[in-house]
Amino acid sequence: MVEIREGIKHEISLGIALIKQIVQNRGHPLDIIREALSNSCAREVKASFFKITIFYDGMYGWSFIFEDDGIGMDYTGEKEPEKQGRLDRFLEV
Secondary structure (H helix, E strand, O other): OOOOOOOOOOOOOOOHHHHHHHHHOOOOOHHHHHHHHHHHOOHHHOOOOEEEEEEEEOOOEEEEEEEEOOOOOOOOOOOOHHHOOHHHHHHHO
């Protein structure tokens, strides 16, 4: 028997301005790679696999894809800190 469930939708607005601000607030462009490695290798993520793909895109220049098999960052949309997921807390910063 197959059960089809409708996903829960959360509106997460990460405008380009926020992404640019995160990148510009780093002391060195490689800090972003260091942060991605640190996040993927954190004990609470429980990842056993991590991969970085680096390629050159004609429109955007050097680009990176970060992959791991960790549990990711959950988003709850809750306002109470004890009920918030890791992504909620990250976005509040």
